[in-house]
Amino acid sequence: MFGKLILCYQRVACLLKKVVQEIERRISTQAEHIRNQNNLIKIREDKYHSRIRVLETLANTLNEETQMVMNQLQHLKTEKSIIEEKKKHAEEDVAKLRKEKENSDKIISELNQNLEAMKMSYNEQFHQLGQKLKVLTDAAGNYHSVLEENRRLYNEVQELKGNIRVYCRIRPYLSGENKKQSTIYYIGENGELILANPTKQGKDGQRVFNFNKVFGPTATQEEVFLDTRPLIQSILDGYNVCIFAYGQTGSGKTYTMTGPDSSSETDWGVNYRALNDLFQISQTRIETFIYEVGVQMVEVYNEQVRDLLANDSTQKRLGIMTTSLPNGLAVPDASMHTVQSTLDVLELMGIGQTNRAVSATSLNERSSRSHSILTVHVQGMDLKTGATLRGSLHLVDLAGSERIERSEVIGERLKEAQHINKSLSALGDVIFALSQKNTHVPYRNSKLTQVLQSSLGGHAKTLMFVHINPDVGSYSETLSTLKFAERVSGVELGAARSQKEGKDVRDLMEQVTSLKDTIAKKDEEIEQLKLKAFISRSPSIKNERNSNNFLRYNSFSPARTSTLAGTMQHKQRTSTGKLLNNNNEAARKSENCSEIGDHFEYGSQKSVDDNKNQDTFMQLKHTGGISAQASADIELLGFGDEDAEEHLSDISDGVLSMGTETDGSLGSVVEFSLFPEQKKSSEAPKVKMPKIPASIPKPPPKKTAHSTAFLPKTNNALRPPTSLTMPRSRKSTSQVTMSSPARPPRRWQ
Numbered sequence: 013m014f015g016k017l018i019l020c021y022q023r024v025a026c027l028l029k030k031v032v033q034e035i036e037r038r039i040s041t042q043a044e045h046i047r048n049q050n051n052l053i054k055i056r057e058d059k060y061h062s063r064i065r066v067l068e069t070l071a072n073t074l075n076e077e078t079q080m081v082m083n084q085l086q087h088l089k090t091e092k093s094i095i096e097e098k099k100k101h102a103e104e105d106v107a108k109l110r111k112e113k114e115n116s117d118k119i120i121s122e123l124n125q126n127l128e129a130m131k132m133s134y135n136e137q138f139h140q141l142g143q144k145l146k147v148l149t150d151a152a153g154n155y156h157s158v159l160e161e162n163r164r165l166y167n168e169v170q171e172l173k174g175n176i177r178v179y180c181r182i183r184p185y186l187s188g189e190n191k192k193q194s195t196i197y198y199i200g201e202n203g204e205l206i207l208a209n210p211t212k213q214g215k216d217g218q219r220v221f222n223f224n225k226v227f228g229p230t231a232t233q234e235e236v237f238l239d240t241r242p243l244i245q246s247i248l249d250g251y252n253v254c255i256f257a258y259g260q261t262g263s264g265k266t267y268t269m270t271g272p273d274s275s276s277e278t279d280w281g282v283n284y285r286a287l288n289d290l291f292q293i294s295q296t297r298i299e300t301f302i303y304e305v306g307v308q309m310v311e312v313y314n315e316q317v318r319d320l321l322a323n324d325s326t327q328k329r330l331g332i333m334t335t336s337l338p339n340g341l342a343v344p345d346a347s348m349h350t351v352q353s354t355l356d357v358l359e360l361m362g363i364g365q366t367n368r369a370v371s372a373t374s375l376n377e378r379s380s381r382s383h384s385i386l387t388v389h390v391q392g393m394d395l396k397t398g399a400t401l402r403g404s405l406h407l408v409d410l411a412g413s414e415r416i417e418r419s420e421v422i423g424e425r426l427k428e429a430q431h432i433n434k435s436l437s438a439l440g441d442v443i444f445a446l447s448q449k450n451t452h453v454p455y456r457n458s459k460l461t462q463v464l465q466s467s468l469g470g471h472a473k474t475l476m477f478v479h480i481n482p483d484v485g486s487y488s489e490t491l492s493t494l495k496f497a498e499r500v501s502g503v504e505l506g507a508a509r510s511q512k513e514g515k516d517v518r519d520l521m522e523q524v525t526s527l528k529d530t531i532a533k534k535d536e537e538i539e540q541l542k543l544k545a546f547i548s549r550s551p552s553i554k555n556e557r558n559s560n561n562f563l564r565y566n567s568f569s570p571a572r573t574s575t576l577a578g579t580m581q582h583k584q585r586t587s588t589g590k591l592l593n594n595n596n597e598a599a600r601k602s603e604n605c606s607e608i609g610d611h612f613e614y615g616s617q618k619s620v621d622d623n624k625n626q627d628t629f630m631q632l633k634h635t636g637g638i639s640a641q642a643s644a645d646i647e648l649l650g651f652g653d654e655d656a657e658e659h660l661s662d663i664s665d666g667v668l669s670m671g672t673e674t675d676g677s678l679g680s681v682v683e684f685s686l687f688p689e690q691k692k693s694s695e696a697p698k699v700k701m702p703k704i705p706a707s708i709p710k711p712p713p714k715k716t717a718h719s720t721a722f723l724p725k726t727n728n729a730l731r732p733p734t735s736l737t738m739p740r741s742r743k744s745t746s747q748v749t750m751s752s753p754a755r756p757p758r759r760w761q
């Protein structure tokens with residue numbers, strides 16, 4: 013039994029073992045399965061993790077995008093509200109505009125009605141205007157001929173005043189000079205000058221001189237230039253003008269011609285002012301004339317002519333044409349430089365002055381021992397007729413006029429002084445011969461007179477500024493200078509001649525009065541034409557017709573001034589002179605000396621009238637009542653500026669000489685029929701008479717407007733005809749070197 017039990021146990025154990033084995037097998041299988049499952053799960057887990065990360069990334073991106081969208085949404089909301097606001101405003105505006113449109117429609121309909129009515133009236137006015145325009149067109153041709161006639165008469169009056177004018181200027185004392193004693197005893201307002209000999213007392217020591225005008229020490233540069241101004245216009249009309257500065261060294265020649273070194277506008281000398289005027293007047297004629305301006309500058313030193321603007325430094329001697337070339341050039345080989353503004357000319361003058369001083373031992377010495385001649389050549393073409401005209405301006409700074417004996421010079425200086433004496437006396441002879449209307453004019457006696465031949469005599473106008481140093485130490489120089497000037501002016505004082513000359517003067521005055529009447533008539537014609545033109549040009553002028561302005565303008569009657577000026581032959585014994593030495597005897601003398609026809613009342617009335625007219629003219633000009641051309645014409649006619657007064661003063665001023673043409677004169681080379689050459693008449697009466705004092709006091713000089721107009725940058729009226737070259741070594745040539753794109757380079761013809 014036990015064995016059986018054991019057997020049974022063994023069997024059970026075996027069975028159990030098998031069961032355990034089976035279980036173990038199954039467990040290991042299960043474990044294997046579980047491991048596989050775990051691996052799978054891990055793999056899946058990893059997969060899910062990565063998916064989760066992707067999803068997280070996506071979620072983040074989505075969040076950002078959502079945020080952006082939210083922002084945009086916010087922005088859109090803001091914009092929407094703005095747009096809604098705008099829309100609201102726009103709707104309001106539209107409503108307003110609708111209202112306005114309704115109003116406008118109403119107004120337009122009213123205006124249309126008015127327009128219709130106005131059209132009707134305009135048609136009527138146009139019809140009337142057309143008729144007036146026809147009258148004006150007919151008159152226009154006449155207007156130009158009247159203008160030309162006026163220009164001719166203007167120059168005739170200038171000629172009557174004397175083509176040779178001598179102005180004396182007394183310079184003030186300089187520091188260091190004895191101011192107590194002066195050689196100048198009396199300066200009259202009409203050109204009288206009494207020189208007192210410091211070594212002789214009383215009447216014996218006094219000498220009376222008479223010139224066109226005497227400028228005292230206090231005369232301003234502007235006053236000195238005032239009488240030169242009308243001559244500048246003549247240059248543009250085809251005349252030759254020569255302006256000299258004469259006097260001993262240090263008497264003020266350079267001061268008058270150029271001005272002091274540091275020139276302010278008020279100190280500008282004749283050169284600056286003349287050139288400025290020249291370019292300004294050419295501008296006012298821009299619609300009728302084209303001007304070309306060329307400049308030459310030469311020096312006459314020891315009877316040799318040298319180009320001061322030459323390129324080469326050799327300074328070769330130049331030849332002079334003894335008969336004038338068609339182009340009017342006396343020194344054709346001197347370089348010609350085309351200029352377009354005052355600045356251009358001034359630059360050239362600076363270069364010339366530098367060249368002049370190059371070989372000098374001392375600038376001052378040399379400058380006063382040679383004659384420098386700056387020549388401004390003007391060629392003008394009348395745009396209407398195509399006619400050309402030529403004029404020239406010589407600005408001559410003469411050498412100092414010291415006498416040899418006094419300066420006690422030897423050697424080279426003596427030679428210079430002899431040449432200067434010779435040329436100055438030759439100049440005096442020429443001008444004297446011209447003023448005396450001699451048949452022979454000794455141009456050939458010096459290089460100076462040869463160079464200036466075409467600008468001395470004939471229709472040329474000569475102006476000499478004679479300079480005086482009032483210092484007693486210069487008495488003998490002053491006396492010889494004044495004698496020279498007296499000779500040049502061709503006027504001598506003397507009671508014996510006054511009867512005979514009185515008749516000449518009366519004849520002359522009659523001529524002047526008749527000429528003045530003619531001018532007045534022409535002026536009136538022009539005036540009427542202008543008024544017609546203004547009325548027809550603008551209906552607004554019609555309104556002005558009823559205004560004071562128009563009446564004042566209209567009231568300017570040259571005929572009236574003519575009538576009044578006609579009284580100038582009435583002489584009144586009034587002393588207008590200025591006594592330098594204040595004593596009674598001198599006062600009496602001055603009364604005797606200045607038997608002057610004064611018309612202060614008329615003078616002041618005229619000034620007032622002129623000022624009124626000037627004002628009115630300016631007003632009309634500014635309101636556009638006068639066209640540019642018309643205003644230029646007005647200025648040309650003398651209504652618009654100081655020249656108006658010059659018309660009268662020219663006529664009333666002392667008459668030095670009546671015409672100056674001689675056989676030796678070449679006159680200006682004028683091709684324009686407006687300025688016919690006058691034939692020389694050998695029977696022409698020699699006029700030698702005392703100067704008639706001006707009977708019409710001039711209004712106080714007006715200020716010239718230089719501030720902005722000076723140094724015009726470009727001048728359309730002045731076209732450069734040629735390419736230029738300048739002495740490069742000395743100065744920048746940028747200002748003066750120019751070439752015209754419009755025209756090929758050509759020589760000055």
Ligand SMILES: Nc1ncnc2c1ncn2[C@@H]1O[C@H](COP(=O)(O)OP(=O)(O)OP(=O)(O)O)[C@@H](O)[C@H]1O
Pocket residue numbers: 182183184186229259260261262263264265266267268272376379380411412479
């Ligand atoms: N009207 C004037 N007012 C003030 N100063 C003057 C006047 N005229 C001349 N002067 C002065 O007198 C001096 C001599 O004048 P300026 O040089 O013009 O004489 P000049 O005749 O040209 O001499 P030169 O023959 O040597 O060239 C200068 O200092 C100048 O400034």
